[in-house]
Amino acid sequence: MRFTRQSAVAAAAAAALVALAGCSGSGSGDGGTTDGEGGESVDLKVWMPTQEDAQTEAIATVIADFEAANPGITITLEERSVDAHKEALRQVVGTDAGPDVYWYWEGPGLGGELVDVGMSLDLTDYYAQYGWEDRFTEAGLAGITQYGGFHGIPWTMQGEAIYYNKALFEQAGITEPPASYEDLVAAADALVAAGTTPIQFGGTVNWHVMRLLDALIETTCGSDTADALNTTQTGWDTEECVTEAFTELKTWGEKYINEGFMGISNDDSSQLFYTGDAAMAFEGTWFDSNAVENGMDPENVGIFTFPTDTGRLYGFGEGFYINAESAHPDEAAMFLDSATSTATQEKVVGVWVAMSVNNEVAPKTDNPLHELWVPVFSGATGLYINNDQNLALDQTTEYWRIQNSVLTGDIAPQDAGAAFQAFIDAS
Amino acid sequence: MSTTTSPAATDAMRSRRHRRHGNRFLAAVPYLAPAALLYGFFLVYPMLDSVRLSFFEWSGFRTEEPTFVGTDNYVRLFTADPVFWAAFRNSIIWVVLSLLVPMTLSLLLALALNRRMVGRNLFRSVFYIPAVFASITVAAMWRWIYNPTLGTVNQVLEAVGLESWSRQWLGDPDIALYSVFVAAIWQGVGFNMVLFLAGLQQVPVELVEAAKLDGARGPQIFRHVTMPALRPTFVVVLILTIISSLKVFDLVVGMTGGGPAQSTQVLALWSYTQSFSNHNFGQGGAVATVLLVISLCLVVPYLTWALKGEDR
Helix, strand or coil, rough: CCCCHHHHHHHHHHHCCCHHHCCCCCCCCCCCCCCCCCCCCEEEEEEEEEECHHHHHHHHHHHHHHHHHCCEEEEEEECCCHHHHEEEEEEECCCCCCCEEEEECCCCCCCCHHCCCECCCECCCHHHHHHHHHCHHHHHHHHCCCCCCCCCCEEEEEEEEHHHEEHHHHHHHCCCCCHHHHHHHHHHHHHHHCCEEEECCCCCCCHHHHHHHHHHHHHHHHHHHHHHHHHCCCCCCCCCHHHHHHHHHHHHHHHHEEHHHCCCCHHHHHHHHHHHEEEEEEEECCHHHHHHHCCCCCCEEEEECCCCCCCEEEEEEEEEEEEEECCCHHHHHHHHHEEEEEEHHHCCCCCCCCCCCCCCCCCCCCHHHHHHHHHHHHHEEEEEECCCHCHHHHHHHHHHHHHHHHHCCCCCCHHHHHHHHHHEEEE | CCCCCCHHHHHHHHHHHHHHHHHHHHHHHHHHHHHHHHHHHHHHHHHHHHHHHEECCCCCCCCCCCCCCHHHHHHHHHHCCCCCHHHHHHHHHHHHHHHHHHHHHHHHHHHHCCCCCCCCCHHHHHHHHHHHHCCHHHHHHHHHCCCCCCCHHHHHHHHHHHHHHHCCCCCCCCHHHHHHHHHHHHEEEEEEEHHHHHHHHCHHHHHHHHHHHHCCCCHHHHHHHHHHHHHHHHHHHHHHHHHHCCCCHHHHHCCCCCCCCCCCHHHHHHHHHHHHCCCCCCHHHHHHHHHHHHHHHHHHHHHHHHHHHCCC
């Protein structure tokens, strides 16, 4: 099976994110318990990336609740670092050494790749059996249905936007969050004039600065052209907006990003935002808890979407998938049903993201920053995905090399698109 | 007195010797076989399989069959891979620098710490300890040392009024490789120092004394007595340095991941990246094969030399 990347992105983009902001569906299908009596005991293997402490506790709760309701079934959770998780999954494709259930990013370059090679089981029958279509938000389902059928169930919907320090903005004379790209540049100039680093990034993890480049491409090219570029349906060497995006990227690197960003990681650069040494951070919904846990006053933090003028929100979905090689797909589906049920989601909402993918679960409000995301999601007209989830793996590596080379001055912005297209053509 | 041996007798002796050697070999086979099998399975087979893979295009997924592409991977590697030549150049730079800087420092340290002095063993331990650390630990440590805002290097430079010398040590593509190399020196000097110290124990004391009696001075003694005695040690250190330089991987991964913009990429890491990050196992195999050929060109002469030494 081969999916079309452009159609996948278009499907995701077409999803109305309003639903995620709390609109209720007609939700049903909760529960899904089993008596587990009389059958053989089943051990389900679940693979996830290594979780933060609160997430470790939450997933343990999810598992414990399921095991308590289903005495014949036990869950073995295996966690790995992000890259090790990706590698381990790729190594077990087509073998019986893999997990029954795996967690993965939904984008074409990651989750889609495993769908493409047949690792993911089409869950259409289980969606009908458990009524999952009614349970999940439309936006959440967009990433699941983008490859045809139903691959996986949605677990989180992550949005990415600019977090800003209100006090530093005020000191620089900025009274309103930027509404256009020109406003954003003007705000950055005002912050520089006030002696504040406008925005922080860590360049050793390439995907951090990539967020800025992705947003600039969306800004300068518009959503249709950006989608065509990001799915390599049009030439990077033929669109003038590509040069414009790389030129802007270079400007940000020279004028607005923290000094020495190419030599530090995102964790290190985030400290600059926590300590008030940088006014903005381009982060995602997971950053709510990071900011508060690192001592920031949530009243002093605001959020605005990167002003691309396309109306789309930058972000991605994460889901749980059933391995096509699993010997226990029915039990795996029971676990997924339990994990995303209203009862369970009400216990863990806010741990991964503020808003559950389950229609009936209200957004978590214990962290004031969570509430800021509601209008962000509800105001979005679609989604544009991080390019490391759009592009093939080797293309992502080259995309990062060119991005960094422009920032270091080794590639001129006007040559960047042609360099990337040459790589795509040679692949 | 002289003896003569007829050609027939010589042939008979040779024949007996061959038979004796043949019998000894057959007797040794059962003892060698387990180790040879393990060596073949875990070392030779993966190496050959990696070479085989370099002629295929394969994503690494068991569900996808490798496709034979002949030499396409090599053609792409040499003509269209935007990173390969940078990685090749960096690997060569790394080998050359490793032969010049840490070897010289190791020798100087060994000479200094071979004298009778107070705290000699303490100093030896201090210089050797970094060699015990895992490379990834060393990388984490030096990443902090080089941190552009909080790192020791820039802070010290600032404290002594040399803030203009401050740099993005790992973020500037022009100097990042050399910054990583400094960490490699810090970690690697101690090991070579120990090898040189062991070699210095083999320098005959009576020759040194004799040279002194003949009026030779320090540099002359070093050049004409110590250096010739250290020659076997030099060869060992030289070869081990070249091999470890070509294999450098974990320190680069831990400090820069090959960045910024692939400016610190090296062949071993690029092979890994192509195979396990990009899932181009054919390309990764081609890089590994190039690395293998370079290594063999250097290792075979060493093995030949070492085996000749055994025979002697």
